Amino acid sequence: MIDGALPLGDWQFWGASVIAALALVAVIRPLLPSRRPSRACPKCTEESDAPAKPRRAELTIEGERPR
Amino acid sequence: MRRPPRIALLGNPNTGKSTLYNRLCGLRTRTANFPGSTTEHQVGACALNAETDAEIIDLPGVYSLMLEIPESRLCRDCLEGRIADRRPDVALLVLDATNLIRNLQFAASALHREMPTVIAINMADVARRRGLSLDERAASRELGVPVIAISARTGEGIDRLREALALAAATEGPRHQPLRPLPRSEVGSREAVRWAADVFAEIASHGRGDADDTATLHDRLDEAFTHPIMGLFVFAATMAAMFGAIYWLAQYPMDAVDSLFAWIGTGVEAVMGPGALRELLVSGVIGGLAATLVFLPQIALLFFLLALLEDSGYLARAAFAVDRVMRRVGLPGQAFMPLLSAHACALPAIMSTRLIPNPRDRLATILVCPFMSCSARVPVYALLTSLLFVNAPLLAGLAFAGCYLLGALAAFVTAKMLRTTALRGPSTPMVLELPEYRLPSVRTALAVAWERALLFLRNAGTVILSIAIVMWWLSAYPKSEADPASDALRERAAVIASSAPDEAASLESEAARLDERKQQAGSFAGQLGSALEPIFAPMGLDRQLTVAVLTSFLAREVFTTTVFVLVGAGAEANGEDTSTLETVRTARRDDGTPLFTVPASAALLVFYVLAMQCLPTVVLVARETGSWRWALAQLSFMSILAYIAAFATYRMLA
Amino acid sequence: MVDGTPIKIPLSQLGRGQRAVVECAALDALPADHKCLLAAMGLGESCQLRVCRPGSPCIIQVDATRLGLPRSLAEQILVTPLDDVA
Numbered sequence: 001m002i003d004g005a006l007p008l009g010d011w012q013f014w015g016a017s018v019i020a021a022l023a024l025v026a027v028i029r030p031l032l033p034s035r036r037p038s039r040a041c042p043k044c045t046e047e048s049d050a051p052a053k054p055r056r057a058e059l060t061i062e063g064e065r066p067r
Numbered sequence: 068m069r070r071p072p073r074i075a076l077l078g079n080p081n082t083g084k085s086t087l088y089n090r091l092c093g094l095r096t097r098t099a100n101f102p103g104s105t106t107e108h109q110v111g112a113c114a115l116n117a118e119t120d121a122e123i124i125d126l127p128g129v130y131s132l133m134l135e136i137p138e139s140r141l142c143r144d145c146l147e148g149r150i151a152d153r154r155p156d157v158a159l160l161v162l163d164a165t166n167l168i169r170n171l172q173f174a175a176s177a178l179h180r181e182m183p184t185v186i187a188i189n190m191a192d193v194a195r196r197r198g199l200s201l202d203e204r205a206a207s208r209e210l211g212v213p214v215i216a217i218s219a220r221t222g223e224g225i226d227r228l229r230e231a232l233a234l235a236a237a238t239e240g241p242r243h244q245p246l247r248p249l250p251r252s253e254v255g256s257r258e259a260v261r262w263a264a265d266v267f268a269e270i271a272s273h274g275r276g277d278a279d280d281t282a283t284l285h286d287r288l289d290e291a292f293t294h295p296i297m298g299l300f301v302f303a304a305t306m307a308a309m310f311g312a313i314y315w316l317a318q319y320p321m322d323a324v325d326s327l328f329a330w331i332g333t334g335v336e337a338v339m340g341p342g343a344l345r346e347l348l349v350s351g352v353i354g355g356l357a358a359t360l361v362f363l364p365q366i367a368l369l370f371f372l373l374a375l376l377e378d379s380g381y382l383a384r385a386a387f388a389v390d391r392v393m394r395r396v397g398l399p400g401q402a403f404m405p406l407l408s409a410h411a412c413a414l415p416a417i418m419s420t421r422l423i424p425n426p427r428d429r430l431a432t433i434l435v436c437p438f439m440s441c442s443a444r445v446p447v448y449a450l451l452t453s454l455l456f457v458n459a460p461l462l463a464g465l466a467f468a469g470c471y472l473l474g475a476l477a478a479f480v481t482a483k484m485l486r487t488t489a490l491r492g493p494s495t496p497m498v499l500e501l502p503e504y505r506l507p508s509v510r511t512a513l514a515v516a517w518e519r520a521l522l523f524l525r526n527a528g529t530v531i532l533s534i535a536i537v538m539w540w541l542s543a544y545p546k547s548e549a550d551p552a553s554d555a556l557r558e559r560a561a562v563i564a565s566s567a568p569d570e571a572a573s574l575e576s577e578a579a580r581l582d583e584r585k586q587q588a589g590s591f592a593g594q595l596g597s598a599l600e601p602i603f604a605p606m607g608l609d610r611q612l613t614v615a616v617l618t619s620f621l622a623r624e625v626f627t628t629t630v631f632v633l634v635g636a637g638a639e640a641n642g643e644d645t646s647t648l649e650t651v652r653t654a655r656r657d658d659g660t661p662l663f664t665v666p667a668s669a670a671l672l673v674f675y676v677l678a679m680q681c682l683p684t685v686v687l688v689a690r691e692t693g694s695w696r697w698a699l700a701q702l703s704f705m706s707i708l709a710y711i712a713a714f715a716t717y718r719m720l721a
Numbered sequence: 722m723v724d725g726t727p728i729k730i731p732l733s734q735l736g737r738g739q740r741a742v743v744e745c746a747a748l749d750a751l752p753a754d755h756k757c758l759l760a761a762m763g764l765g766e767s768c769q770l771r772v773c774r775p776g777s778p779c780i781i782q783v784d785a786t787r788l789g790l791p792r793s794l795a796e797q798i799l800v801t802p803l804d805d806v807a
Contacts, residue, residue: 005545005589012343013544019347020540023533027621030530030686130761135754166785169763255760257767285787286737286773289780293789387778387789496791498755500762501780503787 072121072236073153074113075145078161079173080128081502083189087161087219088125089514091229096518109518115233124155131254132176136424146180157235158184164194164201164216165503167271171263172254174210179249183235184212187228191216193505198273206270211245220508285504289384298388305376305385310410313368320364328357347539355535358624359528362412362442366523369411371516373404378507383499390497396479397486399423400497402432406478409439410471413684414526415519417691425495431485433691434701437679438478440471443623444675450627451672454652454663466672473676477708527622527683534621534682538592538629542614547589553578587611588657592618606674606710607667607717609656616674623680666720670713678709730802733779733795735772741800743768751797762788770800 007013078084088096092111109125126145127138141150148154160177162170167188174186188201206214213231217224250262292298332349339345376382382404390400398406401423409416413436420436423429440448448470456463486494560574587593588610596614603613612630619626630651654662679685679702689698729744743766748756763786764770774780777792790798 005547007343007546010343016343016347016540016543020351020536023351023536026529026533027537027682030683130758134757134761136758163785168784169786253757253760255757255763255765257765260765260768282773282782286780289787290774293774293778293780383789390778390791496755496794497778497789498758498762498791498794499789501787501789 071112072115072119072156074121074123074157074159074232074236075126075142075155076123076159076161077126077142077146077177078128079130079163079166079170081500082128082161082163082170083219084125084128084161085514086508086511087187087189087217088123089511090219090222090225092123094517096514113229115229115236119233119236121157121232121236123159131173133253137421146177146182154182156183157232158182159232160184160186162186162188164188164190164199165197167267168260168263169254171266172250172259175249175259175262176254178210178212178245183238185228185231185235186210186212186214187219187224188214188216189219192218192221192223200272202270202272206266209246209266209269211243288504289501292381292384293387295388295391298384299392302385302388305381306407309369309372309376312372313365317364317368321361324357324361324364328353328360343543346543347536350543351536351539352532354539354628355532358535358622358628359524359531362624363520363523365442365445366411366415367516367520369408370415370519371512373408374512374515375507375509378505378511380502380504383501386497386499394494396483397490397494398431398435398479398482399425399428399494400499402428405432405436406439406475409436409441412441412443412523412527413437413439413681414687415522417684417687418522420691427486427490427492428494430692430697431482431490433688434485434697435478435482437681437684437701437705438474438481438677440474440676441681443681444470446627447619447623447675448672450630450651451663451668451675454668455665455672457652470672470676473673477677481704526687527681530683531622531624534618534625535628538618538625541592541595542587542590542629544590547582547586550578550581550585553581553585556581587614605717606670606713607664607721608671609662611656611662612667612671616671620678620680621682623675626675666717669720670717673716674709674713676709677705677712679705727801729799731796732770732772732781732790732798732800733775733792735775735800735802737772737775740769740771740803742803743770744799744801748798751794755794759788762786764788764798769803 076084076088088109088111091113095113096109096111111123111125113121113123115121124145126142129136129139129142132139132142132146144150145155146158158177158180160174162174178184186206188203188206191201194201201216203214203216213235215224215228215231217228219225247262247265250256250259252258292301332353335345335348335353339348373382376385386400386403389403393400393402402420404422405416405419407416408419416436416439417433420429420432423432448467452463452466452470456466486492556574556578560571560578563574564571588597592614593610595617596610599617600608600610600613603616608616615626615629618629652663656662685698685702688701689695692698727744732741735741743764748759748764748766751759759765763783764781768783770781770783772779773782773787777795778789779792779795780787780789782788
């Protein structure tokens with residue numbers, strides 16, 4: 001960060017930066033995985049008691065996921 | 068509060084299910100993703116009567132519930148309650164009155180499920196014109212469920228259908244039994260055909276109607292539309308007319324969107340005092356909204372016209388005409404619809420690949436869709452071809468068309484490569500029902516266009532707007548001090564203000580432009596551009612163009628806005644405005660040489676044809692293929708191909 | 722007919738306007754998923770069809786359904802031509 005180049009004393013700067021940060025979250029969120037695996041069972045999800053939900057899309061080639 | 072009854076709408080393809088769905092639900096429709104389902108569904112709200120609103124799930128058209136294809140499985144899952152953990156309360160079967168023997172067999176397989184069912188025999192008006200009369204009461208007795216003859220197109224019988232659905236949803240207890248036992252074997256078996264013929268004989272009778280000369284006419288039309296040479300010619304002419312109509316018609320709403328947002332921006336600037344929030348609003352929010360909404364007219368128009376062509380029955384024939392060509396590059400005939408729609412936007416195009424039954428074919432189509440030049444590339448092509456061919460609109464137009472051809476060529480070559488390497492394997496031969504030729508329904512086409520437009524807004528709109536806001540912030544900070552040269556210009560302007568006001572104004576503008584340029588160079592975005600400039604220098608790009616290209620990797624729409632800001636034309640500048648073009652054409656690099664040289668402009672043009680620059684598309688590909696590997700492989704391949712091609716172009720012309 | 726036995730020929734050999742009956746087990750040569758789909762679309766055993774357009778695609782009419790098939794499939798479907806109908 002460059003000294004004196006960010007108008008830290010300007011409340012509008014902070015307002016605009018918060019909005020920009022929210023926008024950045026909106027950009028990044030679709031790229032993040034929807035569930036995190038637990039350490040005990042890397043292939044399980046947090047809802048491991050529920051029946052396994054199929055993936056959003058099933059695209060396989062002869063029953064196998066494509067390479 | 069009692070939850071609204073859920074109605075599952077199902078039937079064979081080409082029975083007018085979608086027309087009926089739109090007739091029942093109108094605009095009260097949304098796309099939902101139920102737990103337990105791997106696809107999205109259209110779900111609508113329909114008022115059955117004054118007290119009852121029902122939820123209608125539009126299921127895909129299937130020839131049989133027992134086929135091992137995703138669409139049939141989906142229908143079975145829905146009817147058996149595996150979607151959203153709830154069985155539908157009522158099954159609404161749509162049969163085609165002009166093809167009853169086959170449709171009755173489908174009805175029998177659905178009736179085996181023993182759930183409250185209402186049957187709508189659609190196209191009753193067409194059947195009547197052909198001299199076929201239907202006895203609804205006899206049909207209800209035979210099948211053991213309410214049967215209503217309707218015309219979804221004209222609205223005939225719809226009110227009675229609503230009443231029947233309300234009654235079916237409210238009635239509990241044992242159902243009526245069909246008059247004769249339902250066939251046990253599958254649709255198409257001898258038992259099922261015989262059963263259907265017997266039922267048909269009881270419920271329908273032939274009388275006098277319009278003479279059926281249509282078979283010969285249909286044969287002739289089919290011959291023309293599927294002919295190896297004539298069929299392709301008709302297809303090419305139809306597509307040329309369609310795209311010509313889109314670009315001609317869309318310019319009016321696009322200009323309106325541009326003007327509206329320019330007016331809003333001016334209004335905001337007048338009302339709000341200067342500061343970061345006003346800049347954010349004008350350049351980030353309003354600019355981002357404008358960048359999103361400006362493409363809606365083209366997208367909506369393309370899907371409207373495609374829906375009309377499909378409803379007319381022509382597109383199924385066109386699929387066979389292009390199948391021969393597509394097979395040579397390893398793509399199925401069914402891929403031509405997604406590839407066509409990708410010219411508006413790759414997002415709905417990729418979603419429509421679900422209709423391609425073979426997984427390899429589908430994957431190959433998904434991976435090459437982004438090569439088709441979408442609406443977002445149009446402003447980039449327009450700007451760069453105008454810069455390349457100054458005062459030569461014909462050549463600029465030819466170059467424009469050349470970009471489309473280059474994209475299609477890259478798509479076909481890549482498809483061929485994929486099908487001989489990573490996706491090697493046999494294709495599924497295309498078997499298609501050829502629906503009857505008919506006058507297309509404008510109402511249905513409007514509903515399709517509306518749905519696709521909403522899909523685009525939902526998937527891309529928020530992302531593009533967010534990117535515009537983030538890019539504004541990265542370009543606005545950190546703040547730089549004024550350029551010393553601009554101070555000198557301002558001093559000179561002050562001196563000559565009274566004696567030569569025009570020249571003074573010109574000096575002020577130049578001073579503002581120098582300050583803007585210094586601000587851009589010193590901002591986070593500019594510093595990133597400087598850091599990565601060596602990578603793009605072989606393509607002929609400088610720091611400024613590197614920033615423009617980098618920012619457009621998330622959404623190509625951002626390129627022209629970034630360029631206008633960089634050269635001081637303003638973010639709301641219009642690429643067709645001659646003064647803006649002149650500003651861009653005369654813009655300079657840091658070393659004083661022209662920014663847009665011929666080799667650099669040509670290299671940029673080739674880059675934008677081939678590069679994958681759409682974050683929403685990358686995300687959707689990952690979702691549809693079930694793996695980030697394919698999405699990232701596609702992104703990498705297209706980026707590398709674009710880079711190499713742009714580099715080669717620059718070197719050839721430099 | 723030869724010796725009273727109906728001749729079975731591939732669908733791809735029929736000409737424009739010719740009618741035929743799809744024979745029993747005529748579709749058995751096809752992969753199972755094609756057979757089921759074609760049957761569900763109306764092209765089942767003992768059904769009568771009319772050739773609207775020979776070649777590729779082979780367009781046939783079965784009752785009120787008009788189907789387009791690739792020649793490769795039409796070559797695998799055996800039919801018994803009916804007497805020529807004007």
